Amino acid sequence: MTTRTPTTDATAKAATAPAPPIVPLPPAAARAVTVAGSAVAFVGTFLAWTWTDEFPGNLTVTGYPGGLQVLTLVGALLTLLFVLSGYGVRGLGWLTPGGTNSPVLLTALGVLGTTGYAMGAISQELGGLVNLEPGAWVSGIGALVAVIGALGLPADQPYDADEPHPGLWGRIRHSLTAPEPARAKDLPSWAEILIIAAGFGIGLYVFAYGIGTEYSELFVGFLIMAAFGFTAVTRAGLLRRLSALTAKHRNVTLAAAFVAAICFPFTQSNDQFALIGANILIFATVALGLNVVVGLAGLLDLGYVAFLGVGAYAAALVSGSPQSSIGVHFPFWAAVLTGALASLIFGVVIGAPTLRLRGDYLAIVTLGFGEIFRITMNNLNGNSGPDVTNGSNGIPNIPDLKVLGFDLGVPHDVLGHELTRSGNYYLLMLLFTAVVVMVFRRSAESRIGRAWVAIREDETAATAMGINGFRLKLLAFALGACLAGLAGTVQAHVSYSVTPEQYQFAGSVPPNSAFLLAAVILGGMGTISGPLIGAALLYLIPAKLQFMAEYQLLLFGAALMLLMRFRPEGLVADRRKQLEFHDTGQLDVPDDKPLPDGATGVAKAGA
């Protein structure tokens, strides 16, 4: 619970000399080495990396980088830009308002990572290092030199006063940290809006590139480069600058995000990739619904996927599928209402008895109810129960939707671009995502949302402030259920059929309850963008890395543990959470009178 005031920060800076670099080089030499290394790596991408196009992506052409070479090229270019910005080249200063040298090191590491991975993959798949052409060595050695040069750059901030002489590992970690950027001066608002638009444009491009990667080697390379690049951009302070702008123009940001999202299917001519997009949206929307329950009201719901299932089953039953036991065909809007309503009722029925429980009990009961839903759908097959759902066969042959005379089942030409079936559903789902985003945002910023957060923080105190705990928890639970049901109605149509096995607690295909919860926690509880990003990653990574399907849950667990260790608030930090976990120090607590740690500890324990 230490908070640093600006004055102590300043004195610390004055007292401790700047941290020495890890590789002892004069700064000017280190910069030159980094530039040279990056340039060599850059040039190497124009040479052939291997002799045969058996390795995917065709890395044999000289003068025309392809596949993994492009990633190295982009990384090397980024490194160069950051170094030049560090040189003080005019017009590039805006690139590094925060740290200057740590972004260089990070991008250099990213280049080394992708290039190294490419070299490893080539020699492993084709059988030996002999398969590497000189180009690969040029880029690889260039990347290595660039990293050594970057390690010779001085760190962006002095060592912490409480640990002035860290070990080697501490020094490496330290060299990757950077100070926060200073406040940007105000630009005219059209310029700021343009910057936001550019930010989302780049984001869309990177995302579409990731989805469009044709083979898993490219996706792995993409992941390495994206992770390092993203961290570098963060350390450079660009992300903080951008989020300051988005916080200022929130409606513009939302609009930009949706425009970027609308553009996505037009970037994909391959129906398969558009389908991934549509499934990500479904997953993300349900995760956002779960975020109302978990992130705002703090109710741990381990059976949430059941509500998606209720919506999907309800929609399937009224879809006019020949296998539906009801055999009616509702228009789409009526099917959506049916699905949402069914989920809502199911949510209230489950919530009313269970929400009187607190904490762990609730988690276990919801886990049980989630499984009960799946087993019931399995048993309503005509043998062990009345025939409603066809048991494990599910309800297949769900016909495609027609909305306002627009058949979503066939491709359409829109402004010269072909929109595939999945593209159509993607856009429909996007509409639902927009609705859920709006519901989340508006409810969170209201009396009801504050009451939810209050319950999450301290239920006893909340009830003593006049909040009817049970009623508000039920409201959150039912709203969450309803939103999942909404998504379920679209999901039933996208996937042509519903079966009980789609709605498990844990499985290798998202969405399932465990992955939904992971998306919320990994992305950032209580935020809007967090679960969307978390869901996209959790869907994309398993979908793209089919070859390691067996280890998927193991890797997933390991990744979650690492994340909880290093970034417990999730990828996107809630304003509140960020302060909770990292004490970035609001500068308000006078240093001479800190809150006695013992006192709060006792208060918490005694409460």
Next chain:
Amino acid sequence: MTTTAPTTTTVLDATDVTMRFGGLTAVRSVDLTVNSGEIVGLIGPNGAGKTTFFNCLTGLYVPTEGKVSYKGTVLPPKPHLVTQAGIARTFQNIRLFANMTVLENVLVGRHTRTKEGLWSALLRLPGFKRAEEASRERAMELLEFTGLAAKADHLARNLPYGEQRKLEIARALASEPGLLLLDEPTAGMNPQETRAAEELIFAIRDKGIAVLVIEHDIRFIMNLCDRVAVLVQGEKIVEGPAEVVQADERVIAAYLGTPFEGAPGQEEAAEVAAAEAHSTTEGDDK
């Protein structure tokens, strides 16, 4: 020192409140009334059942026996209904919504006095913005009143201890109560802060809100309270004006222990009691 309004009404009337936890009777047949315009003190040694009594009044515990009425109506033992009726409280071990901002904490306190439901929030009905703004304005007034306005946007958990206590009071006041229950509002405060808290409580009383306060600091109680009730082992043994209570043998015995007849140490105990009484009257004479 304090002036009682000529038309006093009974705000709180607790009759025969008993709270048992299994074999332990934490509160035994306690009667207590608080009138409008009054500041009443509740004192007693550790474990006497003061907090338990508060919990019975506010519906956090359902009393085993007895009833609590507020301005003539019997209260159901549900905390949110008690708050709705007009009794607000603070907690002995501060229970703020630690990860909400100071302003948000107070806004949560306004929950019962606002109506806007989920539909209103989702559709942003015309009344929504107005109600939200009015709430904000009212909350800022209360922060102004408690001297926290400058920290409205800070997280509650980052406030120093004394300000956390003040924020609890502001949050309680946000529900526009007729009676405020304060559980050890100065615990852990230094003398200056304690004096500021005194001023704050007087100001609250002057707003027409009756106050029932638990406190261990005898001087504080003496300065503040019109009437003091003493709880010992769950039973109310004395009630009356502060000076009377302070001189009462049973109270002294409860705090210092009853010496055996003729046992060594009896004289010392009496001396200590006398000295204590002396020093507190000194502190009271302002």
